[in-house]
Amino acid sequence: MTVRFPAEWCNTDLGEYRECAGTYEWYPYDSVPPLDSARFTGSFDWLGGPSGRPSSVVDEVEILKAAVARVGLTLPADFLTYHRDERLALSLDTASPTGCWQNFSVPIPSPVEPGAYLVRFFRDQQDCVMWYLYLRPTGETFVVHSWRDFEFELAEDDEAEPEEGMEGDGIRWCAPSFEEFAHRYWVEGRIALAGYQDEPLEDPQLSAYAEHYLTHRSDE
Numbered sequence: 001m002t003v004r005f006p007a008e009w010c011n012t013d014l015g016e017y018r019e020c021a022g023t024y025e026w027y028p029y030d031s032v033p034p035l036d037s038a039r040f041t042g043s044f045d046w047l048g049g050p051s052g053r054p055s056s057v058v059d060e061v062e063i064l065k066a067a068v069a070r071v072g073l074t075l076p077a078d079f080l081t082y083h084r085d086e087r088l089a090l091s092l093d094t095a096s097p098t099g100c101w102q103n104f105s106v107p108i109p110s111p112v113e114p115g116a117y118l119v120r121f122f123r124d125q126q127d128c129v130m131w132y133l134y135l136r137p138t139g140e141t142f143v144v145h146s147w148r149d150f151e152f153e154l155a156e157d158d159e160a161e162p163e164e165g166m167e168g169d170g171i172r173w174c175a176p177s178f179e180e181f182a183h184r185y186w187v188e189g190r191i192a193l194a195g196y197q198d199e200p201l202e203d204p205q206l207s208a209y210a211e212h213y214l215t216h217r218s219d220e
Contacts, residue, residue: 002113002136003110003113005144005171005173006172006173007028007030007172007173007174008027008028008029008174009028009031009174009184010026010172011024011188012024012025012097012098012192013192014213015191015192015194015195016195017214023098023126024098024124024128024129026172029173029174032184033209034212035183037177037180040179040183042077042078042081044078047088048087051088053087054084054085054086055083055086055089056089057089057090057102058083058089061080061084061104064104064119065080067107068107068117068119071107071117072137073107073117074135075119075133075135078177078178078179079121079133082182083102083121089102090102091182092122092182092186092189095185095186095189096189097192097193097196098124099125099126100122101122101123102121102122103120103121104120104121105132105151106151107119107135108151111150111153111169111171115136116134116135116136117134118132118133118134118135118144118150119132127149129146129147130147130148130149131144131145131174132144134173141177142175142176143174143176143178143180143181145171145172145174146170146172147170148171187205188209191210194206
């Protein structure tokens with residue numbers, strides 16, 4: 001059985017460009033600006049590329065890599081590149097307008113798909129939402145989010161078995177790769193922070209992204 005998850009992007013408001021009903025909102029994925037997936041090759045050129053120096057979390061990454069290998073799976077190369085490098089790692093933390101932070105979990109069996117695992121890598125400071133790598137035994141990897149802390153739930157009920165037929169079970173697909181997720185989150189974070197500080201969007205990456213909302217608003 002292969003589960004198809006509902007596609008939704010979760011984040012906060014973007015000031016004048018996008019409203020939010022609360023701290024977070026779940027936006028239909030087809031409503032957010034499209035990205036060119038071909039651009040995301042693992043180079044992270046939009047962050048200046050890797051520095052070649054080890055990050056402060058490199059030891060945690062290696063421990064996580066070994067844990068994932070023990071269940072017969074592998075972490076995607078872009079995920080490893082980002083977290084191993086001093087320049088790249090924690091870029092999402094510093095761009096987060098809601099205090100989200102890098103936080104790894106153990107590999108967690110999917111509650112809906114036998115043989116698949118989740119690995120939490122980013123979470124809201126008040127646990128409103130958590131982001132996970134979703135790893136399938138076929139080698140397919142993508143990013144999902146949920147309001148559920150599956151690591152905690154697993155610790156509470158280590159006898160739980162995957163429940164087939166449940167649509168997503170609180171899991172929402174949000175990016176086809178880690179780098180694409182990171183880029184969208186980083187861009188949105190910087191737009192939100194610029195709005196809080198009443199600063200213009202001078203970076204073309206930010207202004208082009210924001211323009212999507214202005215254009216679609218004028219089309220309504």
